[in-house]
Amino acid sequence: MPIAYGKDQIFLAWQGTNEHLYVASSTDGNAFDNKHQLAEQSLRSTRPAIAYGKGLLFLAWIDHEDHVNIISSPDGLYWSNKRTLPETSERKCPPALAFLHDRLYLAWTGRGHKNHIDITSFTVADDGELAEFGKITLDEESTDEAGPTMTATDDDLYLSWLGRDGHVNVVKSHNGKTFQNKCTLHERSHHTSTPGIVYGNGYLYLSWIGTDDKLNMITSADGTTWSNKTMLEEKSTSTGVTGVTFGNGTLYLDWSGTDRKHHINVMTFKIEGTDGTIPKGQLVTLEDEAEK
DSSP, X not given: OOEEEETTEEEEEXXXXXXXXXXXXXXXXXXXXXEEEEEEEOOTTOOOEEEEETTEEEEEEEOTTSEEEEEEESSSSSOEEEEXXXXXXXXXXXXXXXXXXXXXXXXXXXXXXXXXXXXXXXXXXXXXXXXXXXXXXXXXEOOTTOOOEEEEOSSOEEEEEEOTTSXXXXXXXXXXXXXXXXXXXXXXXXXXXXXXXXXXXXXXXXXXXXXXXXXXXXXXXXXXXXEEEEEEEEXXXXXXXXXXXXXXXXXXXXXXXXXXXXXXXXXXXXXXOSSOOOOOOEEEEEEEEOOX
């Protein structure tokens, strides 16, 4: 997902209209300062993924040759240890990152007529250097225009993706290799829309773009039974990503607006209850544009 929480800050990543990658940070979800343009460029209209773990930020994106790339930073300003995987991704599908058990996980939509989801993992040195484990390919099939999304609890890795039938799916894994307890939600999304998932305050928060372009969220304590569905009046581009992250008792949702310049929007939800209910959020629209 293009949003992450770490070091008491929210980090937001996007591709600008010049195809360069950008990262900005905020301490409150309202004012995003320390905006930084990376030298790297992403494939047009493909949002990057960002995650925090082991004191570092990790950014993943699809380049112009369809390869998956990862780079790390201690602060969102200085980036190094770039790694380009030999594998290629379906070019319209954003990658996904998550950190579990001191290991970084990367998922992407594979090429081929069934678009199976590929997942690999890395051990991370203190300086951000990555050592890769073997790749696995799930039997699950994905749409060829939306990417997967991942999050981790204290013990499990959760993966969500949009199936070829337009339904949102969720599975979990304890070891990052074997995934089980698949749940297919009744809700549907555009075949071009990437969902978001995050864990916080004892609950999983799943987000997606409805077929009417409206933003939706739902919660679960176990990844199988879902409730507290919330539909926002705000709309996203149908080719967008609904990124979610959680930190300091607060849920953050980001998306690209439907206005002419597709400005990035961030909504903040202060979670005070313990039943997974999603309260009314506070919206901020950034001046920066997302390439769509």
